[in-house]
Structure formats: structure tokens, C-alpha cells
Amino acid sequence: MYGLQGADFPRPDAWPQRGWRTRRESIKVGFGFVFFAFATLLCLAIALEALSAEPAMAKYAFAFAAMFASIGVFPFFMRPRFTGELRTEMCEVEGLPATRIRYSVRPVVGVCALCGSFALMFGMATADAVEDSGFPGGIPFLIGLLFFGSAPLLFAVGRLQVGWIAFSDRGIHQRGWSFESFVPWTSVLGADAVFPGYPATSVTVLFRDDSEWRRRNTAGFLKIDPLPPGPGIRIDHRKMRDDPVLVNEFVVREVERRRQFRFGPAGTVPSAAAIPVSPATWPDTGRPAEWPRRGWRTTRDYVKVTLSMLMFAAVAGVCVAGAVVDLRDGGTASVKYFVAAAAVCVSICSFPFVLRPWSNGELTTESCELDGQPATRIRYSARPPIALCLLFGTFVLIFGMAAIDSAEDSGLPGALPFATAALFFASLPLSFLVGRLQVGWIAFSDRGIHQRGWSFESFVPWTDVVNAHALFPGYPMTMITVLERDGTGWQRRNTAWFWKIDRLPPTAMIEIDHRKMRDDPVLVHDFIVREVEAKQQSRRWRR
Incomplete structure (x- = not known):
């Protein structure tokens, strides 16, 4: 559509200018590859030595070698490919013509090979256990065989797919490995390159009505590519078959072209206060409509x-x-x-x-000081x-x-x-003792919203906050939508080098998982919504 060529565009500033991993990630992957290569060679040596004397041990050694080899080579399947190519195709999605970009089949082959090696090992263990102690003894290994063998079968029957992303006149359609998602153009704010440890393109979405953002998991339990907890489109370029720079440029241009019809000339970015935001309509003491009426699980x-x-x-x-x-x-x-x-x-x-979540009818707030300013804090x-x-x-x-x-x-x-x-x-316990991991909290100051998760710190200024709303991605959540302008407003860092037990969201947002909070989720959610709306109202008055 745009005639993009590989040499026309530099890499986005958010991505590394050389390679596609940080130095730390490259070291981790290198050590992992050396370790699994050594384990593979060791298992092969054991298998060859035991081939004549103990064939039963040899087959398990070969199976372990296949498993270690599959794990070791998987990073080479799951990586961006700077090929200078972008292949788009015309298709029909929900009865409308659309332009589609397909994912790469290589990571899927890697996943199937990895699961197949585990299934082979559990299959041999099942046969040996049934032969030694009958069918009851083989049941645990049979469960493992069925679990790991289900991934290639689900790809074969179409419940899991290679994936694609498509752009129609209605909106953006995404088919991940194990989910489907759709966002209409009326809810799309913008697109930008991000680097949550890998090259990605994030499409920021304004949440107005839960029915506007349609999504579903296509695989029952094997969610190898889970949906994002909040509305939005995230394109992981490790899964794409085409050049990530060109794919990112295509997506950004397509989104910008659609935005011109709503917000004026290209390059203008609406302020958060200029975007219409629906007020909360649920009662102060009632659950949000997005959450279950009873209990906290489906x-x-x-x-x-x-x-x-x-x-x-x-x-x-x-x-x-x-x-x-x-x-x-x-x-x-x-x-x-x-x-x-x-x-x-x-x-x-x-x-x-x-x-x-703890439905205890309590909400405990405390006053503190953050960055030299008074703030109100809610602890995890x-x-x-x-x-x-x-x-x-x-x-x-x-x-x-x-x-x-x-x-x-x-x-x-x-x-x-x-x-x-x-x-x-x-x-891990030592990391909690020395403070690299913490219990966590969320705080509201005059500057913005501060969040301390278990293993990260995050800050968003009020100028970039759009709204706050309830979600239920399998558990009650409050998500604060953030308008990412130039990548400088949202400040975040991981406080633990290895134990990233609660990861930063891939795009600019604040996620409050009420399973981790000590207070009543309804009261915490209502407090956050009121705080966000009060700050937005004061900004409108100043304007």
C-alpha cells in the first residue's frame, strides 16, 4: 500500500539500534544456549554408551537430548528477522475487504517440536509404567503425554493458528496463536514502537464500552499466546515473518491515516482532557458491571x-x-x-x-511522601x-x-x-529481604500515579492519564489507560534482575490486580476512579 522499502526507514528510537536484544538479554540467551548444548551432548554421550548395554536408558537419554536441543534452539526460531521485506495480502474479514500481514511459521514449528519432545518422553514413560505396574501406574505419565501432545493437535485442527493482523474499514483485527481480538477505529488513539525486552508495536486504545473491544481465547487451556489484560493491540515482532521496521512503519502509517479523520492533520495528538470519557455509572458500593455478580472466578x-x-x-x-x-x-x-x-x-x-480478592468492606489509605510531594497510598x-x-x-x-x-x-x-x-x-526470599522485591503499593500525588509492584516501579503523569475502568481478564482488575505521547511520560524500571514475578505491562498503562490488594476490590476501584476523574475535572477547569 505504501511502497515501503527496507533501506528507507531507520529503526525506531525505542528499539536497540544494533541487534534486537539488550546486552543483558544476549548474555542470558548465550548462557542458556551453552547450557542446553552441553546438556544435549551429555545426553547423547550417555545414550550412545548405554545403547548396547541398557537400551531402556538409552531411549530416555535420546529423548532428553531432543528436549534440551529443542529448548536450546527455540530462541533462534523466536526472533525478529530484519529482511528488508514486507508482504501484505488482500483478504476478507467479517465480510469486509482488509489488508493482512501474516505471522511467521517458524516459532510455531519450534513450539510443536518442543512439545513433541516432551510428549515423546512421557509416551515412553507411559508405556514402561503400564508394562511394569499396569494401567494405574501409567496414568500420571499419560496425563503429561496428552497435555504436551495437545499443542500440535490444536494447531492441526485450527484451535491454535500461526496468526495474522489485518486492517479493515471497521478496525484492527488480530489473530494470535491462541486468541482473536478486534478494536474499532473509533477507539484507536495511536500506534508507537515499544521495547518490552523485544521489538514490538503497540496500538493504544481508549476504553469506552467493553463491547467495542471484542476478544476471545480460541484454545481452552493451552493459552500459549494470552490476551493482553486491557484493551489494545500488541504486535510482537519476534512472531512476524517480515521486517519489524517495515511492519511497524506500516502499522503506524495506517493508524495515523485513520486518525486524521477524527483528530485533524497528521502529527496532532489530542490531549487527554479533549478525549470524551464516560463517567462511572455503577453505584459506589456495587460491583462494576464487568466483574462477576457473585464470587471472583468464572x-x-x-x-x-x-x-x-x-x-x-x-x-x-x-x-x-x-x-x-x-x-x-x-x-x-x-x-x-x-x-x-x-x-x-x-x-x-x-x-x-x-x-x-478480599471482599472485607475495608479500604485503608495512608499519607506518604514521594519525590518530595505528599501522596495517598494503598498497599498491596x-x-x-x-x-x-x-x-x-x-x-x-x-x-x-x-x-x-x-x-x-x-x-x-x-x-x-x-x-x-x-x-x-x-x-527469591532473599530478594524480598534486601528490598529488590517488595509487597507493593499504588500512590496518587499531584504529579501523577506511582506504582510499586512486586518487582517493578512505574510512574505516569496526570497529563497522560485518559481514564480508569474495570476489567475482568479472569480476575478483577482496574486499568488506567494512558496516552503514550513520545515515550518519555511513562517512567518504569524492573527492580529485580532475575525474579520478574510480576512484569511491567508491555505498553503505557497502570494495571491494578485486585488479587494482590489487601483491601476490598470494589472500594479500591471506586477510589481510583474518583481520583482519576477528580484530576481530569481539575485540568478541564484550568483549561
Whole structure:
């Protein structure tokens, strides 16, 4: 449509000017590739050595080699390709002509190869378990086989697809791997390049009515490409088959061309106060219309949580029974591992009870000082971080005991892998202790909105805030829509180098997940909406 050529446009300023990863990400990927390459070669050596003497071990060694190789090469499938090409095609979407850009098939091949290697391993384990102890013994491995084997099958039947993005006269249509999304042009504010760790193009959307932004997951449980929690279109250029610079330029030009009919000449950006924003219409003490009337989960989520808890409770029961039998038989070496495994299962079962909204009818605000200005702060709940630290503490206990036992049996070399794993899991509670991870809060000052998540800090000035509204992406959420002008208004940083346990949103916005809050979600949401509307009203009066 625009006659774009690869040499015509420089990379956007938001992206790295050389390569497509930060130096830190390149180091991580390099170490990961070396590690998995070494593991693959080690498994192949074990398989070749055991091929004649122990063929049963050899087949598992080959399966592990395939699994490690699939993981090691996946970053080479999932990467942008600066080819200087942009291929668009005409198609029909919902009865309207549209221009479509397809995703690349390479990452899909990588996902299927990875899942296939896991399915192969679980399939062999299922056959051996059924042969040794009958069908009941093979059920756990059969579940793993069905789970990992479902990904290639879902791609084959069309529930998962390669994906595309299309532009029609009605709006922007996106088909991800496991979702469909549509945003009308009347809700599109603009498009810009962003770099949330990878090259991406973000289409900012003004939320007015939940019916305007249509989206659905096309795969029941295998959400390998989940929907964004708030309205918007995000194009991950690692999944595209064409040059990311040209795709970004095409999307920005198409959005700008459509915006001219609404906001005037190209290049003019409307202020947040000039955009019509519907006031909140729900009662002060009632739930927003987007949230369930009763409970905080959908029926599907209740079924998934219940089945998961029953499974882990059954595993915990088996571990306790094994500990009792070993104690009765006089064997004490494995009792501690049975008890620790039961503690892991109990910790996992308890997590849904702490990571949930608390309808307690309370809202506790506190005054504080941020950047030299007074602010009103609402704190997160401490329950989820405590549960997470307890869960990781049980893993530290297991690997610590294994390291001690291995050191007694085979010395330091045998204990080193288990000690490394123990230190790995211990780093999360230590990160909370030293302050790199925190419980979190959200605060409102005269400058803007400050958010401290578990592992990030974020700030948005009031001049860029559009509105606040309720969402329900499987849990109650309040999302503050932000107009991203030049990338300088939204300030954010990750405070933890490795444990990014709650990631920054990919585009400029503030997300309040009420499962992490200590106060009533209805009252917190109402407070945020009133605060945003009050600031917008004062700005209109000043104008």
C-alpha cells in the first residue's frame, strides 16, 4: 500500500539500534544456549554408551537430548528477522475487504517440536509404567503425554493458528496463536514502537464500552499466546515473518491515516482532557458491571482450581502415606523427602487461597511522601509474597537435604548441582529481604500515579492519564489507560534482575490486580476512579 522499502526507514528510537536484544538479554540467551548444548551432548554421550548395554536408558537419554536441543534452539526460531521485506495480502474479514500481514511459521514449528519432545518422553514413560505396574501406574505419565501432545493437535485442527493482523474499514483485527481480538477505529488513539525486552508495536486504545473491544481465547487451556489484560493491540515482532521496521512503519502509517479523520492533520495528538470519557455509572458500593455478580472466578476457573487442588492434595496424601510406611519399616532416609514433598504440595494448594480478592468492606489509605510531594497510598497484601516465599522455602529444603546427602555419598562434585538449585530457590526470599522485591503499593500525588509492584516501579503523569475502568481478564482488575505521547511520560524500571514475578505491562498503562490488594476490590476501584476523574475535572477547569 505504501511502497515501503527496507533501506528507507531507520529503526525506531525505542528499539536497540544494533541487534534486537539488550546486552543483558544476549548474555542470558548465550548462557542458556551453552547450557542446553552441553546438556544435549551429555545426553547423547550417555545414550550412545548405554545403547548396547541398557537400551531402556538409552531411549530416555535420546529423548532428553531432543528436549534440551529443542529448548536450546527455540530462541533462534523466536526472533525478529530484519529482511528488508514486507508482504501484505488482500483478504476478507467479517465480510469486509482488509489488508493482512501474516505471522511467521517458524516459532510455531519450534513450539510443536518442543512439545513433541516432551510428549515423546512421557509416551515412553507411559508405556514402561503400564508394562511394569499396569494401567494405574501409567496414568500420571499419560496425563503429561496428552497435555504436551495437545499443542500440535490444536494447531492441526485450527484451535491454535500461526496468526495474522489485518486492517479493515471497521478496525484492527488480530489473530494470535491462541486468541482473536478486534478494536474499532473509533477507539484507536495511536500506534508507537515499544521495547518490552523485544521489538514490538503497540496500538493504544481508549476504553469506552467493553463491547467495542471484542476478544476471545480460541484454545481452552493451552493459552500459549494470552490476551493482553486491557484493551489494545500488541504486535510482537519476534512472531512476524517480515521486517519489524517495515511492519511497524506500516502499522503506524495506517493508524495515523485513520486518525486524521477524527483528530485533524497528521502529527496532532489530542490531549487527554479533549478525549470524551464516560463517567462511572455503577453505584459506589456495587460491583462494576464487568466483574462477576457473585464470587471472583468464572465457572471454568473454579473447576480448574478445584481439580488442581484435588490433584496436589492426592499427591500430598501419597507422600504422607509413604513417610508413614517408611517409618513403620524402619527406613528413615526417605521420610524427610516424603515430608518435604508433601509440604510443597500443601504450599501450592494454599496459594489460590491467598492470591485472591478480599471482599472485607475495608479500604485503608495512608499519607506518604514521594519525590518530595505528599501522596495517598494503598498497599498491596503481604499474603501472596509470604506464600510464595514459603513455597520456595520448601524447594530450598528439598535441594538442601539432597546436597547434604550427596556430599556424604560422593563428595562436593555430587552435591554441587543440588546446592546450586537450593541457592537458586533461596534467592527469591532473599530478594524480598534486601528490598529488590517488595509487597507493593499504588500512590496518587499531584504529579501523577506511582506504582510499586512486586518487582517493578512505574510512574505516569496526570497529563497522560485518559481514564480508569474495570476489567475482568479472569480476575478483577482496574486499568488506567494512558496516552503514550513520545515515550518519555511513562517512567518504569524492573527492580529485580532475575525474579520478574510480576512484569511491567508491555505498553503505557497502570494495571491494578485486585488479587494482590489487601483491601476490598470494589472500594479500591471506586477510589481510583474518583481520583482519576477528580484530576481530569481539575485540568478541564484550568483549561
